Amino acid sequence: xxxxxxxxxxxxxxxxxxxxxxxxxxxxxxxxxxxxxxxxxxxxxxxxxxxxxxxxxxxxxxxxxxxxxxxxxxxxxxxxxxxxxxxxxxxxxxxxxxxxxxxxxxxxxxxxxxxxxxxxxxxxxxxxxxxxxxxxxxxxxxxxxxxxxxxxxxxxxxxxxxxxxxxxxxxxxxxxxxxxxxxxxxxxxxxxxxxxxxxxxxxxxxxxxxxxxxxxxxxxxxxxxxxxxxxxxxxxxxxxxxxxxxxxxxxxxxxxxxxxxxxxxxxxxxxxxxxxxxxxxxxxxxxxxxxxxxxxxxxxxxxxxxxxxxxxxxxxxxxxxxxxxxxxxxxxxxxxxxxxxxxxxxxxxxxxxxxxxxxxxxxxxxxxxxxxxxxxxxxxxx
Numbered sequence: 001x002x003x004x005x006x007x008x009x010x011x012x013x014x015x016x017x018x019x020x021x022x023x024x025x026x027x028x029x030x031x032x033x034x035x036x037x038x039x040x041x042x043x044x045x046x047x048x049x050x051x052x053x054x055x056x057x058x059x060x061x062x063x064x065x066x067x068x069x070x071x072x073x074x075x076x077x078x079x080x081x082x083x084x085x086x087x088x089x090x091x092x093x094x095x096x097x098x099x100x101x102x103x104x105x106x107x108x109x110x111x112x113x114x115x116x117x118x119x120x121x122x123x124x125x126x127x128x129x130x131x132x133x134x135x136x137x138x139x140x141x142x143x144x145x146x147x148x149x150x151x152x153x154x155x156x157x158x159x160x161x162x163x164x165x166x167x168x169x170x171x172x173x174x175x176x177x178x179x180x181x182x183x184x185x186x187x188x189x190x191x192x193x194x195x196x197x198x199x200x201x202x203x204x205x206x207x208x209x210x211x212x213x214x215x216x217x218x219x220x221x222x223x224x225x226x227x228x229x230x231x232x233x234x235x236x237x238x239x240x241x242x243x244x245x246x247x248x249x250x251x252x253x254x255x256x257x258x259x260x261x262x263x264x265x266x267x268x269x270x271x272x273x274x275x276x277x278x279x280x281x282x283x284x285x286x287x288x289x290x291x292x293x294x295x296x297x298x299x300x301x302x303x304x305x306x307x308x309x310x311x312x313x314x315x316x317x318x319x320x321x322x323x324x325x326x327x328x329x330x331x332x333x334x335x336x337x338x339x340x341x342x343x344x345x346x347x348x349x350x351x352x353x354x355x356x357x358x359x360x361x362x363x364x365x366x367x368x369x370x371x372x373x374x375x376x377x378x379x380x381x382x
Contacts, residue, residue: 001336001368002173003028003037003117005095009076010163015124017087021078022125023204026095026118028068031172033165036070041117043068044096046080046104050124051090062099081127090124092141105156108176108183108223110148114364118142118176121158136357138163141173146183147225148230159261160251167201167301168216168248174298175216177362177370178334179223182365186227195374196359202292202330204231208238208266208321209292211284211329213275213312214299215242220251224295225263236265238292243273276309280319290324291316297334300342309345314352317377331356331375336368353377365369 009025027191028037046260049058067078096104096119104119121141141162146152162169165367173271184190185200202208208228209227212221221242227234242251252270260267271283284291294316299309313331320329360372 001030001035001364001366002107002114002176003030003365005043005117006140006170007120007122007137007163008073010140011079011093011122011125012134015081015125016132016136017085017129019081019129020082022093023072023076023077023078024093026066026068027073029171032167037068038070038115041068041097042066042101044103045079045117046094046096046101047085047091047133048094048121049082049089050092059094059101059104059192062094062096062101062104064099065095083220085126087129089127091127092124093122095120097113103158104257105143105145106176106182107145107147107154109145109154109187109189110180111184111189113176113180113362121227134356139193144219144223146226146230147187148158155230155262155323156168157222157262159219159222159255160258163250164273166247167245168214169251171219172218172261173336173368174370177336177364178295178297178332178372179219180362181360181370181372182220182223182227186230188359188381193359195357195376196222199233199293199332199359200331201373204228204237205230205292206236209287209289209291210238210240210295211287211291211316212240212242212268213273214296214297215244215252215270216248218270219254220295221268222255222259222263225266225268226259228266229263230294233374238266239287240266240268241271241287242268243271243281243284245274246272253281272311277303278311278315280315284316286324287320290320290323290327291329292327293330293332295332298336300335300345301338303339303341303344306348308346310348310352313349313354317352321360329378333370333373333375335373337371349375 008027044062074103361369
């Protein structure tokens with residue numbers, strides 16, 4: 001399990017230039033915001049100028065805001081505004097678990113991932129000299145880093161989440177855990193087995209066609225796109241199609257677009273794929289040489305959807321084999337157990353010829369790691 005710093009009461013969209021503090025209520029909880037951090041955790045704040053865009057990054061020194069504990073989780077905390085804010089400027093508020101600026105960004109290559117709560121960044125706050133009636137923000141941001149093999153500056157990207165309770169508009173543990181494993185796989189610092197080596201060869205070949213199911217905010221496909229952009233091969237090609245229901249697509253597309261400069265090739269394409277629909281979407285049919293890999297993270301939380309998910313996997317595999325008979329896709333699953341009944345998915349997958357093997361565990365702060373499973377075809381799915 002990972003813990004996330006977020007806002008129970010988010011900051012406003014606008015603030016006055018009066019110097020009065022901004023009231024927020026921070027929280028530290030799990031991905032679904034249903035289990036709260038049980039220890040005492042210092043939270044630090046800083047401000048970063050968003051607009052007008054500075055020539056170089058302007059971030060104030062992190063300062064201690066509060067010591068968070070569950071017993072006072074509803075307490076409003078005053079945050080001093082940025083000291084030099086001017087009329088018409090937009091600033092973002094950063095909350096982090098430590099004083100270092102590197103702790104304001106979540107490093108996916110970090111082998112200690114999850115040993116401290118993840119930082120959060122607010123949407124921009126407009127500071128204005130005019131009287132205003134501000135509304136509360138409805139989105140948060142988190143910043144992530146991917147370290148390259150050659151030691152250059154890490155690739156930094158940002159994922160937007162909604163503060164609402166919509167499950168497809170939040171980061172989930174398995175998305176971060178699987179993304180971290182992919183980053184470490186790319187760097188060559190994961191346990192190497194024949195199956196893991198095969199996964200690496202497929203994902204980071206000069207050509208790879210990848211499809212993600214249940215993408216949510218899109219972090220897994222975005223990480224894969226960035227990692228493939230770091231490949232040395234001059235002839236990189238292939239597609240990454242990342243799918244979810246229509247309600248998820250606006251936020252998914254926002255997150256893809258915000259990292260556009262980080263994938264010179266293999267930019268993810270957002271598409272609708274409803275597991276209850278039997279027709280394969282046009283974007284999936286565009287895989288004219290078959291699907292190399294199907295990626296999924298946190299698709300197991302609703303066991304009633306398993307028949308639809310298994311049916312979708314079966315249709316996708318049959319489609320892929322129809323255009324590339326010798327190339328059954330690999331299936332990569334990021335999974336965190338929330339209920340033991342979720343593991344019936346493995347039995348259902350066996351019935352359509354998919355055998356899953358666990359290849360890694362990405363630990364967090366307690367006994368609930370993110371498990372990485374790889375599925376291979378062992379029989380005909382017809």
